[in-house]
Amino acid sequence: xxxxxxxxxxxxxxxxxxxxxxxxxxxxxxxxxxxxxxxxxxxxxxxxxxxxxxxxxxxxxxxxxxxxxxxxxxxxxxxxxxxxxxxxxxxxxxxxxxxxxxxxxxxxxxxxxxxxxxxxxxxxxxxxxxxxxxxxxxxxxxxxxxxxxxxxxxxxxxxxxxxxxxxxxxxxxxxxxxxxxxxxxxxxxxxxxxxxxxxxxxxxxxxxxxxxxxxxxxxxxxxxxxxxxxxxxxxxxxxxxxxxxxxxxxxxxxxxxxxxxxxxxxxxxxxxxxxxxxxxxxxxxxxxxxxxxxxxx
Amino acid sequence: xxxxxxxxxxxxxxxxxxxxxxxxxxxxxxxxxxxxxxxxxxxxxxxxxxxxxxxxxxxxxxxxxxxxxxxxxxxxxxxxxxxxxxxxxxxxxxxxxxxxxxxxxxxxxxxxxxxxxxxxxxxxxxxxxxxxxxxxxxxxxxxxxxxxxxxxxxxxxxxxxxxxxxxxxxxxxxxxxxxxxxxxxxxxxxxxxxxxxxxxxxxxxxxxxxxxxxxxxxxxxxxxxxxxxxxxxxxxxxxxxxxxxxxxxxxxxxxxxxxxxxxxxxxxxxxxxxxxxxxxxxxxxxxxxxxxxxxxxxxxxxxxxxxxxxxxxxxxxxxxxxxxxx
Numbered sequence: 001x002x003x004x005x006x007x008x009x010x011x012x013x014x015x016x017x018x019x020x021x022x023x024x025x026x027x028x029x030x031x032x033x034x035x036x037x038x039x040x041x042x043x044x045x046x047x048x049x050x051x052x053x054x055x056x057x058x059x060x061x062x063x064x065x066x067x068x069x070x071x072x073x074x075x076x077x078x079x080x081x082x083x084x085x086x087x088x089x090x091x092x093x094x095x096x097x098x099x100x101x102x103x104x105x106x107x108x109x110x111x112x113x114x115x116x117x118x119x120x121x122x123x124x125x126x127x128x129x130x131x132x133x134x135x136x137x138x139x140x141x142x143x144x145x146x147x148x149x150x151x152x153x154x155x156x157x158x159x160x161x162x163x164x165x166x167x168x169x170x171x172x173x174x175x176x177x178x179x180x181x182x183x184x185x186x187x188x189x190x191x192x193x194x195x196x197x198x199x200x201x202x203x204x205x206x207x208x209x210x211x212x213x214x215x216x217x218x219x220x221x222x223x224x225x226x227x228x229x230x231x232x233x234x235x236x237x238x239x240x241x242x243x244x245x246x247x248x249x250x251x252x253x254x255x256x257x258x259x260x261x262x263x264x265x266x267x268x269x270x271x272x273x274x275x276x277x278x279x280x281x282x283x284x285x286x287x288x289x290x291x292x293x294x295x296x297x
Numbered sequence: 298x299x300x301x302x303x304x305x306x307x308x309x310x311x312x313x314x315x316x317x318x319x320x321x322x323x324x325x326x327x328x329x330x331x332x333x334x335x336x337x338x339x340x341x342x343x344x345x346x347x348x349x350x351x352x353x354x355x356x357x358x359x360x361x362x363x364x365x366x367x368x369x370x371x372x373x374x375x376x377x378x379x380x381x382x383x384x385x386x387x388x389x390x391x392x393x394x395x396x397x398x399x400x401x402x403x404x405x406x407x408x409x410x411x412x413x414x415x416x417x418x419x420x421x422x423x424x425x426x427x428x429x430x431x432x433x434x435x436x437x438x439x440x441x442x443x444x445x446x447x448x449x450x451x452x453x454x455x456x457x458x459x460x461x462x463x464x465x466x467x468x469x470x471x472x473x474x475x476x477x478x479x480x481x482x483x484x485x486x487x488x489x490x491x492x493x494x495x496x497x498x499x500x501x502x503x504x505x506x507x508x509x510x511x512x513x514x515x516x517x518x519x520x521x522x523x524x525x526x527x528x529x530x531x532x533x534x535x536x537x538x539x540x541x542x543x544x545x546x547x548x549x550x551x552x553x554x555x556x557x558x559x560x561x562x563x564x565x566x567x568x569x570x571x572x573x574x575x576x577x578x579x580x581x582x583x584x585x586x587x588x589x590x591x592x593x594x595x596x597x598x599x600x601x602x603x604x605x606x607x608x609x610x611x612x613x614x615x616x617x618x619x620x621x622x623x
Contacts, residue, residue, distance in 0.1 A: 025423060027425075029421055031424075032420075032423070032425070034417050034421075035414075036430050039433040042437055043433035043436060043437075045449065045452055046437070046448065049448045052451065064462050106341050109338075110340070117331070117333065117334030119331075119334045127605075127608060130604050130607070131604040134604050135596065136551055136554060138554050138573050139592075139597055140352055141581070142359065142586055142593070143351075143356045143590075147351065162344075163348060166345070166349060169341055198329070198330075227439070227444075229441055229442075230554070230555065230577075244443050259451060263451070277435050277436060278428065285503045288499060289541065289545065292607075293500075295506055
């Protein structure tokens with residue numbers, strides 16, 4: 001159990017060449033037509049929700065379903081006039097950005113130590129961190145619920161931020177250790193021999209070289225916290241609830257589901273995610289595999 | 298000190314300065330090194346202990362008590378009784394075997410479909426708008442399962458849903474997908490497949506990307522058929538990442554909760570009660586904290602076993618690479 005990070009330099013190399021080739025000439029083939037059809041099929045359910053967001057509630061419930069209709073912005077206007085909704089967005093942004101920033105800062109330091117000094121127990125700790133990825137979240141809800149009650153952390157931003165920092169640490173450490181392992185030890189040695197301090201080596205020599213890792217860790221942790229429902233639902237409250245909880249509670253407001261509200265809020269919630277996937281597509285693989293598989297698609 | 302050149306990745310460009318170090322200083326550096334190695338870990342360790350070790354010990358402790366929030370009895374230490382009960386608990390065993398069935402079906406379907414889609418996109422690496430198409434394909438897997446469940450409830454609605462409109466206009470009876478005992482399980486499986494097939498497609502794309510270009514070109518020169526190329530060139534390189542993808546999907550089925558909770562809440566009856574849903578219902582609908590903690594501990598052990606398997610496969614490849622290098 002010495003090297004745990006997977007890195008195949010040839011992978012990056014070839015896929016980079018493919019990327020350049022694809023920029024050179026674009027053309028339609030049978031396979032690419034089918035690819036587009038598949039992509040559209042998978043996106044269709046989301047597109048349907050986005051379409052519903054521009055319908056009146058009568059149009060959403062109409063039989064047969066309407067494909068052509070007069071779009072209205074009323075749902076969005078109504079949504080943002082409700083003071084609760086901007087609050088949900090504010091909470092989601094504060095919780096995700098706040099906790100992920102802290103998590104990445106502390107994870108970078110730990111990852112550097114794991115990568116360079118390999119203190120005793122490194123493998124074991126990396127194992128434990130990875131195992132948190134594999135445990136059903138529901139298993140930990142009760143101890144956290146009681147612990148947060150004792151600490152008076154329930155429905156507070158500091159409580160939830162501390163929780164989400166831990167939630168984001170395992171993935172950040174794994175992904176950053178992989179990237180730091182990819183930076184040759186000789187950089188550190190050269191720096192130290194030339195009289196640079198350890199802090200200088202960490203922040204001025206290694207840090208700039210793992211920027212892609214930091215970006216990938218940041219983007220995907222934001223997505224994970226942005227999506228997290230169970231703990232925000234159980235540990236948070238009206239002051240700190242995020243968008244997934246807002247979507248969930250819409251289900252049980254006054255018996256029937258308020259579909260205009262769900263589709264408008266759902267669309268506003270999906271949009272940032274789709275934009276992130278578009279711009280950070282090359283980090284998707286490392287993001288979805290907990291930093292254990294690297295390469296580009 | 299020219300950190301600019303260092304950061305630029307050109308270590309040769311660093312001006313060499315004669316190191317003036319005595320033995321004493323080296324010793325000093327050694328001890329400061331261990332200080333650094335420990336010091337850098339302190340924040341992460343603090344978070345880990347507070348937010349991981351403490352809750353785990355807490356959970357372990359609770360699992361030895363008879364403790365139900367809704368009963369007036371309070372907490373009573375009962376040793377391993379909760380675990381003994383777990384072994385003979387019919388509904389839990391049923392939920393576990395249902396989870397296994399779901400796992401096998403989900404992993405097979407998603408791997409097959411994902412491999413096909415991944416291959417399709419790999420073949421069309423020059424397609425127009427590839428990045429946008431991939432974004433559309435990958436969006437389902439980055440949505441919160443909860444919101445996916447909610448969206449599908451609108452689409453599958455028995456009265457005004459899109460799917461039932463299609464079914465009825467083809468002349469069939471409308472189906473109440475989420476409350477019909479025969480349809481609920483396949484429906485949840487279908488939505489899970491919609492969410493996670495893109496993940497297997499992503500893994501397939503990455504796996505195919507790990508096949509060296511030179512080998513593929515050589516295969517083309519040798520005029521190998523697609524089947525031969527698959528067996529002799531592609532699979533030997535691609536299998537590793539695919540296996541990791543299959544393992545991750547297998548493990549994630551154990552965690553599937555939000556999606557089912559939102560779509561069916563385990564129902565109708567217990568038709569869609571996967572183990573993570575059962576755990577949640579035990580804890581937050583029956584408020585049986587002691588007993589549900591015992592189940593949580595059991596799942597924790599399963600998770601640790603699965604982690605070992607995942608790491609074993611991961612290391613297998615790392616070792617193989619080392620061997621090839623030497």
